[in-house]
Amino acid sequence: xxxxxxxxxxxxxxxxxxxxxxxxxxxxxxxxxxxxSVELREIDTDALASREAFVGSPTIRIDGEDIQPPGDDEPAxxxxxxxxxxxxxxxxxxxxxxxxxxxxxxx
Amino acid sequence: MAVQIGDRAPxxxxxxxxxxxxxxxxxxxxxxxxxxxxxxxxALAWHDRMVDLARDYADRGVRVIAVNxxxxxxxxxxxxxxxxxxxxxxxxxxxPYLHDESQEVARAWGAEKTxxxxxxxxxxxxxxxxxxxxxxxxxxxxxxxxxxALDAVxxxxxxxxxxxxxxxCTIKWKS
Numbered sequence: 001x002x003x004x005x006x007x008x009x010x011x012x013x014x015x016x017x018x019x020x021x022x023x024x025x026x027x028x029x030x031x032x033x034x035x036x037s038v039e040l041r042e043i044d045t046d047a048l049a050s051r052e053a054f055v056g057s058p059t060i061r062i063d064g065e066d067i068q069p070p071g072d073d074e075p076a077x078x079x080x081x082x083x084x085x086x087x088x089x090x091x092x093x094x095x096x097x098x099x100x101x102x103x104x105x106x107x
Numbered sequence: 108m109a110v111q112i113g114d115r116a117p118x119x120x121x122x123x124x125x126x127x128x129x130x131x132x133x134x135x136x137x138x139x140x141x142x143x144x145x146x147x148x149x150a151l152a153w154h155d156r157m158v159d160l161a162r163d164y165a166d167r168g169v170r171v172i173a174v175n176x177x178x179x180x181x182x183x184x185x186x187x188x189x190x191x192x193x194x195x196x197x198x199x200x201x202x203p204y205l206h207d208e209s210q211e212v213a214r215a216w217g218a219e220k221t222x223x224x225x226x227x228x229x230x231x232x233x234x235x236x237x238x239x240x241x242x243x244x245x246x247x248x249x250x251x252x253x254x255x256a257l258d259a260v261x262x263x264x265x266x267x268x269x270x271x272x273x274x275x276c277t278i279k280w281k282s
Contacts (some may be wrong), residue, residue, distance in 0.1 A: 013276070014276065014279055015149075015274055015275075016148075016149075016243075019244075039269075076142060079146070080147055080148050080275075081148065082147075082148040083148065087125045089152065090148055090151040090152055091148060091152050091243075091244060091248070092148035092149055092152065092243065092244075
């Protein structure tokens with residue numbers, strides 16, 4: 001397995017980022033990856049959000065690909081991101097299974 | 108100036124998605140006013156718990172009111188039209204959903220987040236403000252803190268928890 005680039009983009013005003021980061025690191029450890037290798041990038045201006053195509057916090061990208069790719073109509077900006085859990089609930093956190101699955105797709 | 112525990116809550120009259128207008132003065136035993144919105148995942152995650160609470164307390168003289176004060180210019184998902192469409196689509200709201208377009212009500216109350224709850228007694232004095240419960244991610248929490256506060260008010264007691272930190276998205280203020 002090659003070492004993937006795991007990026008974690010977050011905005012301070014959405015409180016789920018700490019839990020999301022902990023979940024991501026746990027999933028990386030489970031997958032045999034170094035949890036310390038995740039790149040943390042704080043997004044704190046609209047300009048930066050636009051430049052990074054950041055649709056909300058938290059956003060997790062693995063080798064540049066969003067683990068739950070946003071729709072074309074989702075504008076970039078400083079927002080808290082809406083995730084859909086596998087049981088149908090709306091959440092400020094990605095489903096841990098989606099995170100694990102995205103990590104498992106790495107060649 | 109935000110309303111403090113023991114203060115009488117500022118009055119308002121706001122339009123609801125169903126075309127009616129609502130104010131505080133209706134003689135309820137207790138009133139729960141909470142700020143919410145369409146776009147925030149925390150508000151959405153807690154929504155079903157708030158609807159369940161409204162249903163569970165409806166026959167105990169409790170009135171529940173939801174208010175959206177977000178700037179629709181920057182967040183079109185929170186426009187009055189989008190609020191109407193959401194209630195029509197979901198069809199299971201057990202309480203009115205009011206639009207505070209000027210944001211004056213949110214400012215007068217000191218609302219900061221979505222969701223942000225305020226529980227009032229029969230005299231419309233504030234007895235609890237903060238989050239619905241301890242965890243947006245756990246539906247089994249069931250808006251326990253709000254229920255505790257309502258139970259206390261209905262029994263003429265002070266809630267054990269007068270204030271908790273509201274957790275959610277910041278209200279989107281007009282610039």
